[in-house]
Amino acid sequence: MKHILVVDDEPRTREGVSKTLRMWASGEYEITTAQSGKEALLWLDQHDACLLLTDIRMPEMNGLELAEQITKLPHPPVIIILSGYSDFEYARSALKFGVVDYLLKPIEKNKLIQAVEHALEKEARNEQIDKMQKLIDFRLLQASQHNNLYNPHVKKALAYIEEHFHKQISLQQVADHLPINASYFSVLFKEQTGMTFSDYLTRHRIQHAKGLLTSTSLTVTEIAEQVGYQTAKYFIKVFRMLEQTSPSQYRQQWLQDGQKIQ
Template identity: 45%
Template sequence: MIEEIPVELMITDIRMPEISGLALVSQIREKRIQRQPSVIFVSGHAQFEYAQEALRLSVMDYLLKPVGREKLIASVEGALKAGEEKDHLVFMRKTADPQLMAIRDEEAVLCESVRQAMHYVETHIEEAISLQEVAGHVHLNGSYFSSLFKEQCQMNFSEYVTRRKLQKAKELLMKTSLPIAEIAIRSGYQRVKYFNKLFKEYEGMSPGRYRAMRNGMEVLVQ
């Protein structure tokens, strides 16, 4: 069933007829199935070897019988939340701009002015954003701010804004069924023709084709 139907969460005993829970999960982990489920083990045996093997199999929780209702619900909620976070990371890897990710990884060492500027871009992503406007917001001379941003982020501020807006567009293309024109506006571009041109320049394809290809990939990996 798991080979044919995506399963988010599996709760299984360890000692069972024909196959143990440990062997079951081990076989699932080895298969290239549509979706690897989060797993909760339930057992009447507090054996160290069982717990050790459960850790190796990346099991979310190991509950000893008798399992109370509240404890089981808490375990299920934790497992589902962890699964959502994993799905989000997979999604981000598929859509993320490598250069933006590199900047994010180094964010801790950026100066406060640059971090403030990046936050300003995030909160005004649907607007037209100019260098002078952001430089004024962080109380720096435009020319100095431009040099500082390029030195710390290894790209011009205008390119950063463009990449961040297109990242927003890619997320909307993947997560929603909004028309391309609406996505352009929500990404800060009033002219759809210019948005399409810019998107194709950076992504090598039109927004519509990107959505179709990525949605096709979603079907394959889920």
């Protein structure tokens, strides 16, 4: 279950906001409270929150200092600042720390709910962007965007790789297919795509493997075979080298992020 963290040193405000959010959430979100910025950071060290609402004036660590610290977290929540009228301009400066909204005290319940729903929509968009970044190899994407500028030999080579990546292919084999001198082809390919033939082929195979990991229930061994690796052991080694995680861990993380295998 996703968490929303409410941080305020004033018990009345803290409990009022959390009570309103619990009624609104109807069990869909876990509402947690903290009475100081330091307590909030300790909690965030052990848990993830999708949204944080924090008072701007608190002892020891104010809301802006808390927001700045939160930007350093691996998965920072989106933030709503709670402030009094005298803090209005002060609260606006928090926008540089990724704060998506600020509410003036005393807080109207309907405005609180509207701000929370808006913030969660932004959090969902951020999460989707993060997922796409994990799925897409941007070096391959960049290479494909420049395809129309490539030498005809390189264009044909890329098409050949797309058609045969699931088989055992080599630079010499592709050069013979063009046909072109293998040494010249190697230099030309790297010059135009920014990658060696081997690097491109590996990235292309792993890109397809990530698609299969996130959209099918095929085993790692089956996926290894489908993307051109003779053994699952070597496939796992290459996958870990590029993604800093194993294929199984990659799939598990994708599922934990809310995706479903068809």
